[in-house]
Amino acid sequence: xxxxxxxxxxxxxxxxxxxxxxxxxxxAALASSxxxxxxxxxxxxxxxxxxxxxxxxxxxxxxxxxxxRVGIGHGVQDWxxxxxxxxxxxxxxxxxxxxxxxxxxxxxxxTVDGRYVRLTDVRLDWAxxxxxxxxxxxxGPKTLTLAGGLADGVILDAQYTVDTLRDAxxxxxxxxxxxxxxxxxxxxxxxxxxxxxxxxxRLYLDEGVDTLVFQPAGPQSVMAELITAVGDVATRLQAx
Numbered sequence: 052x053x054x055x056x057x058x059x060x061x062x063x064x065x066x067x068x069x070x071x072x073x074x075x076x077x078x079a080a081l082a083s084s085x086x087x088x089x090x091x092x093x094x095x096x097x098x099x100x101x102x103x104x105x106x107x108x109x110x111x112x113x114x115x116x117x118x119x120r121v122g123i124g125h126g127v128q129d130w131x132x133x134x135x136x137x138x139x140x141x142x143x144x145x146x147x148x149x150x151x152x153x154x155x156x157x158x159x160x161x162t163v164d165g166r167y168v169r170l171t172d173v174r175l176d177w178a179x180x181x182x183x184x185x186x187x188x189x190x191g192p193k194t195l196t197l198a199g200g201l202a203d204g205v206i207l208d209a210q211y212t213v214d215t216l217r218d219a220x221x222x223x224x225x226x227x228x229x230x231x232x233x234x235x236x237x238x239x240x241x242x243x244x245x246x247x248x249x250x251x252x253r254l255y256l257d258e259g260v261d262t263l264v265f266q267p268a269g270p271q272s273v274m275a276e277l278i279t280a281v282g283d284v285a286t287r288l289q290a291x
Contacts, residue, residue: 052084053275057282058289061120063090063238063264068098068130074107081115088118092206092238092264093188095126096148097136101168105155105175112179120236122206123149124188138167142193149185149201156183184236192222199226204236209266211239216258238262244269245280252284 054062062080066073073091080089094104111119125145131137138144147168154161158178161170187198188206198205205223207216220237227235239260243251244267252263265281267273 052080052087053278054282055084055087057278058286059087059278059282060285061088061090061262061264063092063240065092066094068095068127068134074111077111077119078114081111081118086118088120089115090120090122090238090262090264092120092122092186092240093124094122095131095136096123096144097126097131097138097141098134101148101151102155102170102173105152108152108156108183109175109177109179112181112183113177116179117181120184120186120204121152122186122188122204122238123152123202124206125194140166142197143167145187145189145194146197146201149187153185156185186236186238190219195219195222196226199223199228199235200230201226203234204238206238207240209240209242213254213258216255216260220259236262238264240264240266242266242268245273245276248277248280249284252288256288 064073064076073094077089077091108121125141128137144167147163147165151161151163151168151170155173155175156179158175160172160174162172163170184203186204186206187194187202189195189198195205207219211219237260239255241251241263243265248265255263265277267277
């Protein structure tokens with residue numbers, strides 16, 4: 052895979068309606084590489100039964116141990132309505148969904164009688180042998196605070212400037228206040244050209260982001276150039 056050959060450690064995929072499915076994309080990327088970590092950022096919770104999601108994630112982890120990270124999001128609400136999957140309280144669904152998903156992936160028996168998630172003594176027969184990080188993607192203050200308090204990380208899209216990023220990370224930090232020093236991953240998507248990669252990396256890494264996901268700001272034809280630039284910067288950062 053071009054990304055792996057360029058020295059890029061992670062590839063992040065997005066499940067948007069009504070395009071490609073995230074799980075199938077992840078399987079293809081994992082099978083086409085040897086060490087690449089694949090992030091699913093994000094799977095829309097309203098579209099997916101949490102048990103099915105857990106089963107698919109566990110299957111991928113069994114095939115490609117330790118190479119998967121999972122992001123869960125609200126889904127674009129207009130699309131959720133189109134699909135007949137919209138809920139009255141996306142935040143409640145997110146809380147119930149991520150709690151149940153994390154429990155299932157940890158091999159626990161999960162019983163929950165929530166507003167949206169209802170399970171009775173559900174346990175995966177083939178739960179992952181190692182922890183699969185579950186992150187929350189979102190933008191609103193309540194979702195960001197929930198991510199800080201409940202998830203293994205947060206996924207932020209490409210809308211942020213440095214100033215608005217600081218505000219967002221402040222909400223995440225307020226959620227993490229009671230959770231000590233448990234590992235937490237801050238993932239930020241950035242849309243830019245190849246000539247902006249190095250400067251953008253320095254700018255946002257200094258703000259507390261630990262995973263930068265670069266996406267082309269122009270046509271897909273510039274992807275090869277962007278991959279090369281990201282690989283060069285990643286290699287230099289790893290050497291420091």
